[in-house]
Amino acid sequence: EIVLTQSPGTLSLSPGQSATLSCRASQRVTSFFLAWYQQKPGQAPRLLISGASSRAAGIPDRFSGSGSGTDFTLTISRLEPEDFAVYYCQQYAQSVTFGGGTKVE
Amino acid sequence: QITLRESGPALVKPTQTLTLTCSFSGFFLTTTGAGVAWLRQPPGKALQWLATIHWDDDKGFNPSLANRLTITKDTAKNQVVLTMTNMDPVDTGTYFCVHAWSYYYENSGYHTWFDPWGQGTLVTVSS
Numbered sequence: 001e002i003v004l005t006q007s008p009g010t011l012s013l014s015p016g017q018s019a020t021l022s023c024r025a026s027q028r029v030t031s032f033f034l035a036w037y038q039q040k041p042g043q044a045p046r047l048l049i050s051g052a053s054s055r056a057a058g059i060p061d062r063f064s065g066s067g068s069g070t071d072f073t074l075t076i077s078r079l080e081p082e083d084f085a086v087y088y089c090q091q092y093a094q095s096v097t098f099g100g101g102t103k104v105e
Numbered sequence: 106q107i108t109l110r111e112s113g114p115a116l117v118k119p120t121q122t123l124t125l126t127c128s129f130s131g132f133f134l135t136t137t138g139a140g141v142a143w144l145r146q147p148p149g150k151a152l153q154w155l156a157t158i159h160w161d162d163d164k165g166f167n168p169s170l171a172n173r174l175t176i177t178k179d180t181a182k183n184q185v186v187l188t189m190t191n192m193d194p195v196d197t198g199t200y201f202c203v204h205a206w207s208y209y210y211e212n213s214g215y216h217t218w219f220d221p222w223g224q225g226t227l228v229t230v231s232s
Contacts, residue, residue, distance in 0.1 A: 031208075035218040044225050096154035
């Protein structure tokens with residue numbers, strides 16, 4: 001099983017700042033099969049990024065994904081008030097697993 | 106527009122079997138490439154994938170839960186049903202029905218990500 005470790009657990013920032021979220025895999029994630037989701041309290045998750053770097057429909061361009069192999073990054077430039085949430089990475093190279101999440105507060 | 110809605114009991118007793126139904130619209134599970142998945146989230150914890158069923162009736166299960174899970178589809182009703190046997194209090198959480206997007210490769214099968222999600226249904230396991 002591919003284990004995903006997200007860091008940091010919590011990121012304390014202010015609106016207008018940039019956020020850099022890390023997702024590290026225990027094994028190589030082939031073919032960039034990595035997705036990122038945003039979840040706000042009391043809501044279902046929302047897809048932000050698939051294929052490591054492809055933004056989903058309607059996702060603002062301040063969200064960007066990068067990385068390959070075992071190290072992936074979600075960057076949020078110029079944080080807006082609605083971006084404060086929990087973010088999860090998911091790999092789909094081997095079965096499906098999720099990271100433990102990063103809270104942006 | 107794709108929408109999904111979960112339905113099922115809010116409370117189940119330990120050792121009972123949970124049955125959840127996902128009713129969806131905006132796509133057909135007879136269309137090549139379509140899929141529906143179930144995921145869950147214990148209170149305050151991370152997401153966990155449970156199972157996926159694809160348009161061709163191919164199914165995938167979380168290895169740690171596979172012996173407790175069944176997933177079926179009713180294409181005439183646009184519904185997917187998940188059953189989980191031998192429920193335990195640790196199974197308490199919000200269960201999500203989700204549209205699955207996939208790539209398929211002959212040598213490795215389906216590779217799936219999830220969008221959009223249903224609103225989720227809270228299931229509590231308690232006597």
